[in-house]
Amino acid sequence: MGEEITVRTLEPGKLVAATHNKGKVSELRDLFEPLGFIVVSALDLDLDEPEETESTFAGNALLKARAAVEATGAPALSDDSGLAVTALGGAPGIYSARWAGEPRDFYRAMEKVEAELKDIGAVDRSAKFVCALAVAWPDGSEAVFEGEVHGQLVWPPRGDRGFGYDPMFVADGETITFGEMDPARKHAMSHRAAAVAKLKAALLS
Ligand SMILES: O=P(O)(O)OP(=O)(O)OP(=O)(O)OC[C@H]1O[C@@H](n2cnc3c(O)ncnc32)[C@H](O)[C@@H]1O
Numbered sequence: 001m002g003e004e005i006t007v008r009t010l011e012p013g014k015l016v017a018a019t020h021n022k023g024k025v026s027e028l029r030d031l032f033e034p035l036g037f038i039v040v041s042a043l044d045l046d047l048d049e050p051e052e053t054e055s056t057f058a059g060n061a062l063l064k065a066r067a068a069v070e071a072t073g074a075p076a077l078s079d080d081s082g083l084a085v086t087a088l089g090g091a092p093g094i095y096s097a098r099w100a101g102e103p104r105d106f107y108r109a110m111e112k113v114e115a116e117l118k119d120i121g122a123v124d125r126s127a128k129f130v131c132a133l134a135v136a137w138p139d140g141s142e143a144v145f146e147g148e149v150h151g152q153l154v155w156p157p158r159g160d161r162g163f164g165y166d167p168m169f170v171a172d173g174e175t176i177t178f179g180e181m182d183p184a185r186k187h188a189m190s191h192r193a194a195a196v197a198k199l200k201a202a203l204l205s
């Protein structure tokens with residue numbers, strides 16, 4: 001995991017968060033601003049949302065970072081992530097956002113996960129969140145890092161913090177869902193934090 005395609009350093013400065021997801025923007029700000037970056041999001045810049053045509057988290061992350069660097073000329077950081085449920089063969093996986101429909105409704109997406117587990121009478125409620133973070137520089141170099149966090153799915157969902165599938169996910173060793181957790185605590189253990197740690201080790205001096 002975590003294929004580093006090219007290694008170069010990331011100089012603190014303006015970083016475009018190539019995402020249209022407010023929950024991710026907020027988490028990427030929390031994770032990168034203490035490192036000296038000024039995080040400007042694709043939402044702030046009103047960038048087009050590219051179609052996610054790749055078949056892996058890393059592929060879609062690279063596609064989003066490339067689109068943002070081309071549009072802005074500034075280094076871009078993207079995040080492709082999702083929930084992979086063991087008993088569902090890794091679904092919804094790269095389709096995690098699409099399971100919420102349009103307009104996105106994550107209660108509906110969580111209900112769909114629960115309904116599919118019920119349909120197959122699943123006893124195994126284990127799942128993991130996966131995050132691929134990609135960085136693309138104006139000179140065409142790029143890098144991608146992956147992180148995961150393993151846990152169990154609960155029903156009904158609990159908590160109104162975080163975003164997406166957080167209210168139904170309890171990380172291993174925890175008793176509360178990510179939806180109930182203080183954001184700083186989620187940042188210490190999440191799939192996104194694990195990917196950020198790899199990125200820091202490789203790209204920040
Ligand atoms: O593509 P961008 O613009 O970044 O925004 P998106 O919401 O479409 O993001 P993805 O394509 O990566 O889809 C991943 C979905 O997986 C879910 N997800 C990712 N990280 C999560 C987290 O930390 N907690 C809960 N759900 C998460 C979330 O609902 C996302 O919408």
Ligand SMILES: [Mg+2]
Nearest residue numbers: 020052080097
């Ligand atoms: Mg998306």
